[in-house]
Amino acid sequence: MKRRLSSAMKAIVVREFGGLEVMKVENDVAVPPIGNKQVLLKVEVSGVNPVDTYIRGGQYSRLPDLPYVPGVDGAGFVEKVGPSVTRFKPGDRVFCCNIGRWGTLAEFSSVDESFVFPLPPSLTFQQGAALGIPYFTALRALFQKAGAKHGERLLIHGASGAVGLAAVQIAKAHGLEVVGTAGTEAGLKLVKQAGADSVLNHRQRGYLDSLTAGDKFDVILEMLANVNLGVDLPLMKSHGRTVVVGSRGTVTINPRDLMGSETCVMGVALATSTLSEWEEMGTKVDEGIKAGWISPVIDKVYTLSQAREAHNDIIHSTGAKGNLVVQVRE
Ligand SMILES: NC(=O)c1ccc[n+]([C@@H]2O[C@H](COP(=O)([O-])OP(=O)(O)OC[C@H]3O[C@@H](n4cnc5c(N)ncnc54)[C@H](OP(=O)(O)O)[C@@H]3O)[C@@H](O)[C@H]2O)c1
The missing domain is CATH 3.40.50.720 (NAD(P)-binding Rossmann-like Domain)
Structure with missing residues (x-):
């Protein structure tokens, strides 16, 4: 029997811009719909970047409509694809850089196909979530x-x-x-x-x-x-x-x-990169992973309920040692 996708998921939801306290774990968030050229990513790991905190704080040039789910970078499996998606199919291992759309601090995230890239088996999902930004x-x-x-x-x-x-x-x-x-x-x-x-x-x-x-x-x-x-x-x-x-x-x-x-x-x-620049960078990243010269270093792993701590540490901790990531599915 074909597995049915539940319509609700667990996610971090932000209902107003502000400090760490505006990040709340919610259990009944609607799984985002996907458009024609979009992929529904079953997120395993979300990457944490300084920009996530600037957006959450409302101090970024392009802000999402509220409420929104934070998180630009992510890695996991393709769950579903829109009718015009050509490069991916359900079950593929991928990573994304969901720039301008956010939403990876959740069990599912919808991402334009142009910002989804294959994740070769040589890298873990934690490393995949550290590739994007x-x-x-x-x-x-x-x-x-x-x-x-x-x-x-x-x-x-x-x-x-x-x-x-x-x-x-x-x-x-x-x-x-x-x-x-x-x-x-x-x-x-x-x-x-x-x-x-x-x-x-x-x-x-x-x-x-x-x-x-x-x-x-x-x-x-x-x-x-x-x-x-x-x-x-x-x-x-x-x-x-x-x-x-x-x-x-x-x-x-x-x-x-x-x-x-x-x-x-x-x-x-x-x-501000153009789509052809994204494609050029995606090709380089693929080449680097396959050749072995790209290998993200993971500093610390958080759970979804520790996402606030991750947002705090990316800005306030000293002594960086690579990437911070959130393990969305445990
Ligand atoms: N323009 C863009 O499109 C773009 C994209 C991505 C990131 N960024 C920005 O780029 C910056 C770095 O991002 P990231 O993700 O690498 O952050 P990160 O992982 O937090 O790393 C911050 C780096 O800054 C170093 N640092 C601290 N004090 C410094 C000093 N006095 N002089 C030089 N370096 C110092 C840290 O070194 P220690 O901790 O070892 O001291 C660490 O290597 C952030 O401000 C981020 O917002 C911009």
């Missing part, structure tokens, strides 16, 4: 924005977190020389294990002093621009590119640092 952002920053090339020297300022470790793995696989920073011994060790050629501790006073004129960088990925942008600019080689990935405030820079060396600073916003 971190790896696609790292790829976009490195190649679609900075145009990083084989042999170039890269500084990842904040390499121990989700985007940073993804960038280390990707950059090393593409022949860049990588210097990564972290704020703890465990973070530094992880960045080195991910392949960085050398590491620096951004919590140590004067940690950049050892860099000489010959140690400058072609590309800098900056995870905390409000703290570091002013010091990044003079660290660039001639025609260097600094990509602002993360920033949580304002900063003073000296624009003259950009002039003589004709360097530039640019921002990255994953959500």
Whole structure:
């Protein structure tokens, strides 16, 4: 007999933007309907990213209608597909980056086919849930924005977190020389294990002093621009590119640092990627998983009822060691 999909599911529901307290576990949430070109994902694991907290707090440029279910990244099985879906069928292992639609902190999530990608058996669902925002952002920053090339020297300022470790793995696989920073011994060790050629501790006073004129960088990925942008600019080689990935405030820079060396600073916003850019990044991620150079590092796993704790930790805990994920089905 064909299994029938129950029409209610367990999910985290947010009915007003605000602090952690607005995240509530509800047991009778309607399973989302799917459109023509959508996939119903049976979510095993949801990935947690800083942006999830900005959205929940109502401090993001594009906000969902209320109530909404948080969670952009996720991994699990395809439960059902819309009539025009061509790349997936029920039972496929997949991961998603449900950008602009959210909803992975739930047992089921509807996702546009363009934001669903195959999850090879070499990666677990926890690793799958850590692929979306971190790896696609790292790829976009490195190649679609900075145009990083084989042999170039890269500084990842904040390499121990989700985007940073993804960038280390990707950059090393593409022949860049990588210097990564972290704020703890465990973070530094992880960045080195991910392949960085050398590491620096951004919590140590004067940690950049050892860099000489010959140690400058072609590309800098900056995870905390409000703290570091002013010091990044003079660290660039001639025609260097600094990509602002993360920033949580304002900063003073000296624009003259950009002039003589004709360097530039640019921002990255994953959500603005075109469909063909998503496809290009998806192909790269698939290639990296199959070749083995993409392997997400999971820092901590939470249950659905601990989702608030995960939202707290992604912003307030120090000493990142990869990704935080929520095991939706236990
Ligand atoms: N623009 C976009 O499209 C986009 C996409 C994804 C993420 N982001 C943003 O990028 C940032 C990183 O995201 P994530 O997911 O990697 O976060 P994460 O996992 O929480 O990692 C944060 C990273 O920042 C590092 N850090 C802390 N203090 C630092 C300092 N003074 N200098 C340099 N690095 C420092 C942390 O190192 P320690 O903990 O070891 O100190 C860690 O490596 C966040 O602000 C996020 O919102 C933007």
